[in-house]
Amino acid sequence: MPNMTPNKTSMPEQDPNVRNKNFKEVALGYTEEMAVNEAQRCLNCKNRPCVGGCPVNVKIPEFIALVAEGRFEEAYHKINETSSLPAICGRVCPQESQCEKYCVRGIKGEPVGIGRLERFVADWYMKNGKPTAAEIKPNGKKVAVVGSGPAGLTCAGDLAKLGYKVTVFEAFHTPGGVLMYGIPEFRLPKDIVKKEIENLKNLGVEIMTNMVIGKVFSIEELLTEYEFDAVFVGTGAGLPSFMKIEGENLNGVYSANEFLTRINLMKGYKFPEYDTPVFFGDNVVIVGGGNVAMDAARCAKRLGAKNVYIVYRRSEEEMPARLEEVHHAKEEGIEFRLLCNPTRIIGEDGWVKQIECIEMELGEPDASGRRRPVPKEGSEFLIDASAVVIAIGQTPNPLIKNTTPDLETNKRGCIVAKEETGETSKQGVYAGGDAVTGAATVILAMGAGKTAAQSIDEYLRNK
Amino acid sequence: MYKIVRKEVLNPSVSLIEVEAPYIAKKAEPGQFIILRIDENGERIPFTIADYDREAGTVTVIFQKVGKTTYQLDTLGEGDYILDFVGPLGVASHFENVKRAAVIGGGLGTAIAYPQAKKLHSLGVDLDIITGFRDKDLIILEKECAENSSNLYVMTDDGSNGNKGFVTNKLKELIDGGAQYDVVIAIGPLVMMKAVAELTRPYGIKTIVSMNPIMIDGTGMCGGCRVTVGGETKFACVDGPDFDGHQVDFDQAILRSRMFKEQEGLSLKNHQCRMEGMKNA
Numbered sequence: 154m155p156n157m158t159p160n161k162t163s164m165p166e167q168d169p170n171v172r173n174k175n176f177k178e179v180a181l182g183y184t185e186e187m188a189v190n191e192a193q194r195c196l197n198c199k200n201r202p203c204v205g206g207c208p209v210n211v212k213i214p215e216f217i218a219l220v221a222e223g224r225f226e227e228a229y230h231k232i233n234e235t236s237s238l239p240a241i242c243g244r245v246c247p248q249e250s251q252c253e254k255y256c257v258r259g260i261k262g263e264p265v266g267i268g269r270l271e272r273f274v275a276d277w278y279m280k281n282g283k284p285t286a287a288e289i290k291p292n293g294k295k296v297a298v299v300g301s302g303p304a305g306l307t308c309a310g311d312l313a314k315l316g317y318k319v320t321v322f323e324a325f326h327t328p329g330g331v332l333m334y335g336i337p338e339f340r341l342p343k344d345i346v347k348k349e350i351e352n353l354k355n356l357g358v359e360i361m362t363n364m365v366i367g368k369v370f371s372i373e374e375l376l377t378e379y380e381f382d383a384v385f386v387g388t389g390a391g392l393p394s395f396m397k398i399e400g401e402n403l404n405g406v407y408s409a410n411e412f413l414t415r416i417n418l419m420k421g422y423k424f425p426e427y428d429t430p431v432f433f434g435d436n437v438v439i440v441g442g443g444n445v446a447m448d449a450a451r452c453a454k455r456l457g458a459k460n461v462y463i464v465y466r467r468s469e470e471e472m473p474a475r476l477e478e479v480h481h482a483k484e485e486g487i488e489f490r491l492l493c494n495p496t497r498i499i500g501e502d503g504w505v506k507q508i509e510c511i512e513m514e515l516g517e518p519d520a521s522g523r524r525r526p527v528p529k530e531g532s533e534f535l536i537d538a539s540a541v542v543i544a545i546g547q548t549p550n551p552l553i554k555n556t557t558p559d560l561e562t563n564k565r566g567c568i569v570a571k572e573e574t575g576e577t578s579k580q581g582v583y584a585g586g587d588a589v590t591g592a593a594t595v596i597l598a599m600g601a602g603k604t605a606a607q608s609i610d611e612y613l614r615n616k
Numbered sequence: 617m618y619k620i621v622r623k624e625v626l627n628p629s630v631s632l633i634e635v636e637a638p639y640i641a642k643k644a645e646p647g648q649f650i651i652l653r654i655d656e657n658g659e660r661i662p663f664t665i666a667d668y669d670r671e672a673g674t675v676t677v678i679f680q681k682v683g684k685t686t687y688q689l690d691t692l693g694e695g696d697y698i699l700d701f702v703g704p705l706g707v708a709s710h711f712e713n714v715k716r717a718a719v720i721g722g723g724l725g726t727a728i729a730y731p732q733a734k735k736l737h738s739l740g741v742d743l744d745i746i747t748g749f750r751d752k753d754l755i756i757l758e759k760e761c762a763e764n765s766s767n768l769y770v771m772t773d774d775g776s777n778g779n780k781g782f783v784t785n786k787l788k789e790l791i792d793g794g795a796q797y798d799v800v801i802a803i804g805p806l807v808m809m810k811a812v813a814e815l816t817r818p819y820g821i822k823t824i825v826s827m828n829p830i831m832i833d834g835t836g837m838c839g840g841c842r843v844t845v846g847g848e849t850k851f852a853c854v855d856g857p858d859f860d861g862h863q864v865d866f867d868q869a870i871l872r873s874r875m876f877k878e879q880e881g882l883s884l885k886n887h888q889c890r891m892e893g894m895k896n897a
Binding site for chain 1: 640653702837840868886
């Protein structure tokens with residue numbers, strides 16, 4: 154008999170008033186007992202609507218059935234058939250708009266905690282699993298992967314398993330891309346990312362850090378001089394957008410990329426033990442409503458800022474952030490100033506002092522399907538600010554576009570690639586992830602990396 | 617890991633290191649820079665490429681001890697390793713249609729200006745180099761600059777080398793004396809570059825400056841290196857580091873360079889205390 158409790162088995166978490174002062178992981182994970190209990194809520198429906206909601210089609214009912222029987226190791230291998238990085242997806246996927254959105258249990262209660270179960274299985278395997286030495290037959294062909302974020306890592310892993318000699322080029326000193334520099338430790342512990350990368354190295358993937366492709370080598374040189382048979386470009390959306398308002402270059406105004414990189418990658422929260430400082434002060438204003446904005450706000454709180462505000466021009470309903478992140482941010486004392494938009498940043502002696510905002514109201518739906526925010530005339534007001542973080546999105550970095558003339562890009566600077574294959578306009582070059590779609594999610598990038606790996610394999614087998 | 621194959625102390629606060637980095641050496645051009653991180657706890661800081669040797673596969677940087685990282689860097693010697701060294705970053709300098717030029721180097725800026733001077737000289741440009749230092753003990757690259765120019769003028773603030781004055785005094789003298797420069801390249805402290813740009817503005821002489829703001833990744837990702845040029849925000853790492861000196865908002869750049877002054881002071885003090893402690897132990 155399935156467990157008919159209408160609510161998900163609750164997730165043990167650090168207390169909000171304790172965790173908003175440390176960088177340790179917020180959600181502590183299910184115990185075996187909790188996992189089995191939650192797994193028993195799954196009805197194992199025949200038409201498996203959840204699977205269709207997953208960008209990499211994880212065999213959800215099958216792995217959950219194994220969890221319900223306590224067969225955790227087999228559950229891991231079931232997930233692993235289609236997903237390479239379950240410990241990461243279980244933590245950062247927006248399940249409420251993917252698998253869990255379609256869960257039948259969600260009609261009369263909460264859906265099955267698919268994300269929580271995925272995380273449990275991956276963590277259990279990391280701790281208890283027996284490494285299975287997959288037998289790989291090298292096929293003598295070389296593939297270059299540019300960028301070591303979720304798209305690149307997934308593509309590299311899949312190709313290595315097929316016998317390709319894969320070299321990953323990373324511009325930073327540490328591989329992982331947004332998983333390392335963007336998503337904070339308290340949401341995705343860096344040890345987990347490092348472990349996943351270790352697993353790839355064990356498959357024979359070579360990772361070269363400090364390599365800015367487009368500068369040190371061009372894509373063309375990778376294909377000719379360095380004799381790679383194919384190249385996958387997964388360089389993400391790294392170029393921060395600013396609002397182009399007065400005062401944006403004052404001291405204390407950061408892009409979310411800079412603020413988060415200082416904290417996560419450079420460990421600025423441990424300054425001066427680590428050399429990279431991060432300035433914030435008492436009142437930190439974050440502009441934006443996505444996961445990046447939530448991450449920046451929660452980091453600022455943990456660093457010790459007294460008041461942290463999220464300023465977002467639409468209402469909570471339109472916020473692109475995961476529900477859980479918004480919920481956690483509120484619990485931790487982040488103040489939400491919704492339906493208002495910054496108009497200028499006011500400084501004194503070169504430093505941020507205040508931010509002027511204007512109230513907004515929602516008008517007719519725009520191209521995104523969300524109701525367009527319209528300013529209310531004369532409703533300007535001020536918020537005291539010692540630091541301002543602009544988290545309104547990123548666009549792809551133009552370094553590769555500018556040095557690869559035969560690589561087609563669209564007007565937003567995104568690489569044009571076929572969705573079903575990842576093929577670009579340049580022969581032998583594939584692309585996927587945010588570099589193609591503009592800023593999106595980890596799981597979509599992984600899906601694109603997977604698709605590209607399949608197409609590269611087909612291309613090279615027929616070459 | 618990147619090996620230091622040569623180290624030379626140029627003056628009490630300025631040193632040169634030549635680092636094994638064959639891929640970078642192969643591609644580097646004057647005006648470009650590298651970013652290094654000494655060790656696991658280190659910060660990423662940019663240095664202009666002072667020289668490169670494509671055959672030997674080495675890249676040279678010249679640095680002045682001003683903060684924790686540069687003090688720590690100076691404790692390393694030949695045979696030691698730097699953890700991370702990435703480049704070549706930024707857009708290389710362009711020198712089309714230049715017949716006569718002046719290259720101005722202020723203090724450590726001389727090291728940054730030197731590769732550009734060398735390139736111009738090799739292209740057959742009639743080149744004046746003007747360098748400026750506080751006093752004669754701080755003069756660097758005098759021989760190299762002399763060998764790579766038509767005329768070298770070394771100025772000291774206190775006149776201790778017998779040539780008292782600022783680089784701007786000499787530049788004005790040369791311009792007023794009839795020198796017809798197609799371009800002036802000024803590299804040094806922000807206040808010096810600002811002064812040079814103000815000097816050349818009324819003469820309408822094209823003036824290129826090299827910005828070296830705070831940055832993290834150097835690939836356009838963090839936006840920390842924002843510079844306002846002609847009213848527009850530019851990223852020094854990918855749009856520069858060279859910009860039109862007459863368009864740069866120097867006052868803003870000067871304010872932005874002080875963003876982490878307090879933290880930098882704390883970091884340096886901690887480092888020096890640790891070094892003292894090690895000496896006394």
